Every structure is written in structure tokens, then in C-alpha cells.
Amino acid sequence: MKQLFLITLLVAAVTARSQDTKQSYSMSLNEAISYALEHNYSAVNSTRDIDIAKAKKWETTAAGLPQINGAVDYTYNFVIPKSVVPAQFVDSTAALANLRRLNSVRSKALASAGL
Incomplete structure (x- = not known):
């Protein structure tokens, strides 16, 4: 059990050390500005707000x-x-005329029924 803990700790230390490597970026001023505008959270949210406003x-x-x-x-x-x-x-x-015709039909029906 103790060996398993030590192996896990050693693996974690090695992977944590691998994150220390620093990468350097080389770009021009215009590229840096365009990258910053593209990845800025407030700029991205503003663009989404504009799209929502257009839809509304x-x-x-x-x-x-x-x-x-x-x-x-x-x-x-x-x-x-x-x-x-x-x-x-x-x-x-x-x-x-319709009412008179209806009355004559009704009277004939009553007469034929014997009423």
C-alpha cells in the first residue's frame, strides 16, 4: 500500500514538473492585437450580445x-x-311565402294523419 502511494506521488511530481516548461511566442504587434481582440472575454461576450440584439x-x-x-x-x-x-x-x-307553404304542408300532414 505504501509503495502504491509512493509510485502515485512520484508520477504526480513528474507530471507537475513537466508543466514548468515555458513556451515563448513570437508575433508582431498587429498579430498580438488581433489575438487579444479575438480571445478577450469581454469582446467575445459583446459580440454575442450584438448577435442576440439582432435576433430580438x-x-x-x-x-x-x-x-x-x-x-x-x-x-x-x-x-x-x-x-x-x-x-x-x-x-x-x-x-x-315560405311560411304559408310550410303551413299548407303541415295542414296536409295533419289531415292525412287524421288529426
Whole structure:
């Protein structure tokens, strides 16, 4: 157990020592400025904020544009439906001729039924 601990400690020390090597970068002033602007957190966040603002602007603009909606419906009646309520009950401006015709049909039906 003690040997395992010592081996682990030795491996950790070797890997920690390997991080001490320093790398030197050589670049011009313009390259350094462009690298700093590209990797600066506040510049990156500002760019993202601008993109979010443009998306919000387009969302608001799109809400004001005309909207197109559509629907299609089709009904085929095998038998034309007939109403048992006279048209005068629903529409007071319905023609009286329809009401008179309905009354004559009703009276014939009652007569044939023997009432």
C-alpha cells in the first residue's frame, strides 16, 4: 500500500514538473492585437450580445409583418338538411311565402294523419 502511494506521488511530481516548461511566442504587434481582440472575454461576450440584439430586433420586426393563415374545409351533404323550425323564428325578414307553404304542408300532414 505504501509503495502504491509512493509510485502515485512520484508520477504526480513528474507530471507537475513537466508543466514548468515555458513556451515563448513570437508575433508582431498587429498579430498580438488581433489575438487579444479575438480571445478577450469581454469582446467575445459583446459580440454575442450584438448577435442576440439582432435576433430580438428581427423577432420584433417579424411580429409586425403580415401573417398568412389558411384553412380548407369541404362538406358534401348526401341529403340536403331540412329545418323543422320555420324560417320566421330564425329570421324575421324571411319571406311570408315560405311560411304559408310550410303551413299548407303541415295542414296536409295533419289531415292525412287524421288529426
